[in-house]
Amino acid sequence: MLGSKHHVNSLAQLPEPALAELGGLMANIQSVLETQLTPKWLYISRFGHDPRYPIHFHFIPVYDWVEALFWKDARYRLLETFGAQENAQTLTDGAELTLFIWREFGESPTPPAIQGPSISQVIEKLRQAFRTQPTPNLPPAH
Structure with missing residues (x-):
C-alpha cells in the first residue's frame, strides 16, 4: 500500500x-x-473515500491460481447476470x-x-528488494 503524506481524499488536492x-x-x-513476485497481473486500486484516511493505493498481485479459484467459485458466476449478455466477456473481468x-x-x-x-x-x-534497489530518481517533495 502507498499513501499520501498529505491528508487529502483526491489527487486533485495534492500539490x-x-x-x-x-x-x-x-x-x-x-x-x-x-520483478520479485512475477504475478500474472498487478492491480492498483485507489482508495480515500473514508475521511479518516488520506488517499492511498493498494497494489494487488494476481496469480493464475487466484484467477482459477475465482472461476471455480459458483457464487461469482452470478456477476455474469448483470449487464447485457451481448457484452458479456469470456475473459476475467478485473472488477x-x-x-x-x-x-x-x-x-x-476462512x-x-x-x-x-x-x-x-x-x-x-519485498523488504529486502526495496532495501537493496537503487534509490529512484524522484523530484524533491515540498
Whole structure:
C-alpha cells in the first residue's frame, strides 16, 4: 500500500510536487512487485473515500491460481447476470476479480489456501528488494 503524506481524499488536492513524487513511487513499487513476485497481473486500486484516511493505493498481485479459484467459485458466476449478455466477456473481468480477492482473501474468516510462499516470506522478500534497489530518481517533495 502507498499513501499520501498529505491528508487529502483526491489527487486533485495534492500539490504538484507530491503528484510527481507519487507517480515515481507508484512506478517503482510496480517494478519491484512485478520483478520479485512475477504475478500474472498487478492491480492498483485507489482508495480515500473514508475521511479518516488520506488517499492511498493498494497494489494487488494476481496469480493464475487466484484467477482459477475465482472461476471455480459458483457464487461469482452470478456477476455474469448483470449487464447485457451481448457484452458479456469470456475473459476475467478485473472488477469482478478484485471483488473476489477482497472478499475471499481480505474479509473471509476462512480465506483460501495460498499457493506459493507464505505472506511472511513475501513480505521479507519485498523488504529486502526495496532495501537493496537503487534509490529512484524522484523530484524533491515540498
